[in-house]
Amino acid sequence: MTAESTPGPGIPGGPGTGGPRDSAGGRRRKPRSRRHKGLLITAWTAAGIVVLGGTGAGYLYFKLNGNIKSVDIDSALGTSRPAKADNGSENILVLGSDSRAGGNRKLGGGADDGSARSDTAMIVHVHKGHKRADVVSIPRDTIIDRPECTDTAGRTHPAARGVMFNSAYSTGGAACAVKTVESLTDIRMDHYLEVDFKGFEKLIDELGGVPVTTTKNIEDRQSHLSLKAGTHTLDGAQALGLVRTRHGVGDGSDLGRIQLQQAFVKALVDQVKHLGVFTSPKKLYDLADTATKAVTADSDLGSVNSLMSFAGGLKDISSSKMTMITMPVRYDPADRNRVVVEKNKAQQVWTALKNDRPIPGSATAGTATGDAKGVVSAA
Template sequence: MPADSTRGPGTPGGSGGTGPRHRAKGRRRKPPTGRRRALTAMAWTAVGIVVLGGAGAGFLYFKLNGNLRTIDINQALGGHRPTKADNGSENILVLGSDTRAGGNRKLGGGTDDGSARSDTAMIVHVDQGHKRAGVVSIPRDTLVDRPECTDAKGGTHAAAHDAMFNESYSTGGAACAVKTVESMTGLRMDHYLEVDFSGFRKLVDELGGVRVTTTRNIDDPRSHLDLKAGTHTLDGQQALGLVRTRHGVGDGSDLGRIQLQQAFVKALADQVKHLGVLTNPKKLYDLADTATKTVTADSDLGSVNSLIAFADGLKGISSSRMTMVTMPVRYDPADPNRVLLEKAKAAQIWNALRNDKPIPRTATEGTATGKASGVVSAAP
């Protein structure tokens, strides 16, 4: 948490496992008047993007602004970072966090000890014209070389070889997660957005649910999810179960869960564009209130006005203009529960994003998939 923030998230403790690996034995709008303005906030949720709206004026503005939590990534990381692209594009690191505390205790299945994990991670690349987006999901089980990093409280954490990617967040919080991604990709993350599980559930409920179609039954008691094949309007709890399940579909890996998350993001983005929330000021405000309580942003986005401007530049990006891929990986032969980066293929993605070009199909051909593609789609 930056020194000037009173609501910044606590830095998760613990250094994470960095010991030797062992071979596994098992398988693997316009406002109506000048005195009232529409407040539009872009919340990139634990599973992607959702455009939200709210009406605020006077004290309502200050209340919403006070909801926001911020973290000064630039101060924490200093000057040793990749150079910012000069082509007008932007990269945003989006994390979905499981804080294991407060409202997340039951959702996360852990204890109320304040520890935290990052269960979802996406690099969102917005092109120069803000008309298209490339989204690269990072499997949490990827073994990476985590660089030495300093968290937002000034604590230093040693570098680690073959550490799980999501340990970056649990070790040093947002700053360490950003530094790990920048070290791995060579790309500067211009912004950081984080949404917690509890807030994600509330957002879906306040949106009235999200319609999806499943091509097969999904039954995962661990995620409290039981869906028959067909079309459903998922409430917040069901949506949370869908984006967290890894045992109900595919090969049981995190890669299958990522495929479900990507399908849900597209369904969510399509639905939000058709909601008439701007005609209902109370619903508009409730959505904005929940969104601003849910989001943790980098300090450059840490105000309602900044979020409005950011969202306004993204409102033209529909699901048909999103390219969503999983970072190229292969299963670790020493442990099928872990994956290893396919560096040559990943380089194709990083180079495309750096040069503001489309992600080539060859970058993901022949890589591990999770075998859950096509199970979930947006309902007609």
Template sequence: MSAESTQGPAIPGGGPQDGPPRPARGHRRKPREKRRALQIAAWTAAGIVVLGGTGAGYLYFRLNDNLDSVDIDQALGTDRPEKADNGSENILVLGSDTRAGSNQDLGGGPDDGSARSDTAMIVHVYEGHKKASVVSIPRDTLIDRPECTDPDGDTHDAANGVMFNSAYSTGGAACAVKTVESITDLRMDHYLEVDFSGFQQLVDDLGGVEITTSEDISDDDSHLDLEAGTHKLDGEQALGLVRTRYGVGDGSDLGRIQLQQAFIKALIAQVKDVGLFTSPKKLYDLADTATRTVTTDSDLGSVNKLMSFASGLRGISPKNMTMVTMPVQYDPADANRVLVEEEKAEKVWKALKADRAIPKSATEGTATGQAEDIVSGG
């Protein structure tokens, strides 16, 4: 989506913490006080969620054991863009579409063990952690991939004119991060990855997410069939919505990104409304699913670290988040691919590097996908 909106992805977090003191007898605890008892910091990219624990010791250790992490810093070494010195941060969020195991039925492909980054977003958290910008990177973007090393230690040569999502399938998380840093000249301070099956289960644990469609959406490839109107999507339907492309707009990956961004808005509203704070079991179920679903960089590889990270993001509200798509145009040689609009993209990266808002001129006149306003929060 090249037009700006003010909704952003959900990168939640949290962890064990004690509840507040009980109110004096004869006084009812206000909803705001209840929320302080069990904090949830919630953003998704693609639908991407990490929720905190309940505080019980053995439950905490179980959640901690659920987490997988990747040592990005060790894999990439020191030849990287410099870290910002003002407290701002960049987080690369990926939704992976591995075809192995429980994801095979969801991904719709062969169980060949392969994986690609089906969703990619750069989340820039500004100095002070009160606002953020999110830049979606179309998976079909043709880019120059740098040389990178995979988790087995094998080195892969640089490649020109390849799809962006091939970086992940070639060398995993480290290669994806290195590719994004080479495109943007921005240091990725953190990495978060969520898989298909986990996303579906998270939505089911939430009790579904309500959305409204302005037209019918039908896509056999993503197993989605919705009539125009309001729907409460279960996990399977939500996954179909964020993965569909042929049933909306111009059938491109850009249209899919627009649906993903609209779903994020609806998901945030759902997390706020659902009775998590009055149901410790429901909260734990969400935390258990989320920590099994997510892979992080090693700096976030424990529930305590995730809790601390998420706590620092609590001040960011949806109205203080801007979402755009990396400026691209369709490839004249292949309508299924897009090319980076270098001058406009450079405006985006320079703005984020300087910790400034993304200028509207950076996204004006770029390819959109023509799926704006098809989906909204219920």
């Protein structure tokens, strides 16, 4: 099909939508017609999920489609994987990454060596009916046994024992990260989404910031964050500093950072819901352009149409319908900067997700937390 005949998301009032622009109005104002539903942006972070939805057609669709990077996870992993769930639920591995190159060098605080690592990892379990979700954060410093894996370039990487979880991504990229999570949980990851540091920062700025309340002063020179106790609307740089800080709150561990990430994700979801459908065609385009440049998805989600459909399935999940936990762990007796999996408790989590049931409170009772809970909340 040609660009003129292919249906796809466009920008309300812009080329290819075939209708007049919506007039400016209140934040919660509904669109005037079904054709002008707009473009819904859902950003899920630390990390983040960034997805798009909309209607229309035109050259803008093809430009946005060309922004999206995709990786063929299924081909790399082959058939030796956990079975797909048959209960209507979905599991998505979401990573926040730092390429250590170009614009990410300053944000990551590392050398411009072209390497990559994952600072944030979340398993997002969307329950049957897509009305609620469970999010399980995996500490990057968890000591695990990494399985042999093949990356998307066809290179095979040997198994390794007693290594940090985030070594999977730095060793073999997206495919090895998915392989490691599936080995750890025995749960099939239906999709993969990755957002880089620079894209995350720009997206928050395009959204106009995210309001949060802090109960304590947060000072962390390493993440370039300085916040007094109180209510703030965080811009992109501040939001990035918040989800990366570990020395300014709690016990200074990665677990405390995860608690901040989870609180920010809920605040971000609330903010996106609050903004509703934007009525400015330029604003819609700027958000869509930033989001699609920031995201890397598995090949099944690697187009605007696919992300649009995926977004439609998540739009009813508010922060009040999200349960967020950290994978049950305890501090490693040999190194307090590392954690090890509490296998029996973690199994309760994986069993619940497999059966599409709520995660029991007993799964996280008595596990290491990071002592940063309640420091940040939605404003």
